[in-house]
Amino acid sequence: MWPEHPAPLDLANLADEVQWLDSSESTNTHLAGLPAPSGTRLAATWNQTAGVGRMGRTWISPPGKCLALSVELGPQLTPKDMTGQWRGLLPLLVGAHLAQALSTVVSGVTVKWPNDVQINGKKVAGILGEMPAPGRVIVGVGINVGLEDTELPTEQATSLFLHDVEHHDGSEHHEVAHCESAPEETFSEVVRVFLSGLTASLSRATIAIPGPLWSMVRDLVSTIGQEVRVTFPGGREMIGTAVDLDQYGRLIVRTSAGATEVVAAADIEHLRPA
Ligand SMILES: Nc1ncnc2c1ncn2[C@@H]1O[C@H](COP(=O)(O)OP(=O)(O)OP(=O)(O)O)[C@@H](O)[C@H]1O
Numbered sequence: 001m002w003p004e005h006p007a008p009l010d011l012a013n014l015a016d017e018v019q020w021l022d023s024s025e026s027t028n029t030h031l032a033g034l035p036a037p038s039g040t041r042l043a044a045t046w047n048q049t050a051g052v053g054r055m056g057r058t059w060i061s062p063p064g065k066c067l068a069l070s071v072e073l074g075p076q077l078t079p080k081d082m083t084g085q086w087r088g089l090l091p092l093l094v095g096a097h098l099a100q101a102l103s104t105v106v107s108g109v110t111v112k113w114p115n116d117v118q119i120n121g122k123k124v125a126g127i128l129g130e131m132p133a134p135g136r137v138i139v140g141v142g143i144n145v146g147l148e149d150t151e152l153p154t155e156q157a158t159s160l161f162l163h164d165v166e167h168h169d170g171s172e173h174h175e176v177a178h179c180e181s182a183p184e185e186t187f188s189e190v191v192r193v194f195l196s197g198l199t200a201s202l203s204r205a206t207i208a209i210p211g212p213l214w215s216m217v218r219d220l221v222s223t224i225g226q227e228v229r230v231t232f233p234g235g236r237e238m239i240g241t242a243v244d245l246d247q248y249g250r251l252i253v254r255t256s257a258g259a260t261e262v263v264a265a266a267d268i269e270h271l272r273p274a
């Protein structure tokens with residue numbers, strides 16, 4: 001069972017400043033309200049009461065069941081030009097590292113463009129990048145950890161608990177729980193893999209994104225190759241096949257009439273494999 005009151009995670013040394021919060025309205029908003037840090041700053045809680053999602057939506061986090069974690073990248077890790085290649089690629093890079101970390105305890109993890117992490121096509125985590133002031137970048141992730149099926153906010157959502165990973169010991173048999181360690185220990189390790197991977201990638205790539213990093217991201221984006229419905233801000237819709245990701249993290253979509261559209265911001269629905 002996932003504990004009703006999970007213990008704080010051990011996030012020591014994962015950022016220059018680490019704040020574990022008993023509760024927070026929104027860990028992103030919490031960090032944005034603090035003065036800019038001189039290094040990286042991390043805030044996390046099991047009890048986020050007014051989580052913010054993409055496009056002003058609500059992020060639902062039942063108490064004790066959903067990890068809310070935000071990191072302000074700080075001067076050393078913030079990409080120098082957030083108007084160019086990084087704008088679209090940063091959320092994808094975060095998603096790719098989170099997918100890799102979750103893959104240590106469950107199989108079938110991919111990234112749905114632009115910013116959802118899914119297990120077998122269902123959303124297990126969402127990512128929200130925000131720039132509260134020029135040069136400040138905060139990346140927030142909400143991970144559905146202990147939700148039972150009656151607690152899922154939508155039919156398209158899932159949780160790690162539903163994949164039996166709360167005691168996972170890192171062995172090959174992802175669907176079976178064998179280990180004696182506390183679920184919080186397992187999950188602290190997942191977060192450690194996620195943040196250390198993200199930090200290492202960012203420290204290698206503050207100006208442009210190296211090709212191998214872009215390829216790593218592209219390989220995890222399950223949207224490529226799918227037939228998709230694209231809904232642009234404003235409501236225009238388009239159906240086509242997502243054929244690739246460009247160097248700016250935009251999705252290339254080809255319609256059946258042969259037109260190609262480069263999509264920078266939109267909601268995507270996977271219809272069926274093309
Ligand atoms: N804990 C949560 N887990 C999953 N989805 C959530 C949660 N809380 C709120 N939602 C929101 O429910 C809505 C429906 O989720 P759905 O999986 O259909 O994704 P979507 O519309 O493709 O989402 P997105 O716009 O983030 O890509 C989304 O806006 C999603 O962000």
Ligand SMILES: O=C(O)CCCC[C@@H]1SC[C@@H]2NC(=O)N[C@@H]21
Nearest residue numbers: 026028051052053054126140142
């Ligand atoms: O899929 C989405 O719409 C993005 C959800 C992002 C949720 C996380 S939880 C931690 C951080 N704090 C927030 O208020 N939102 C992000």
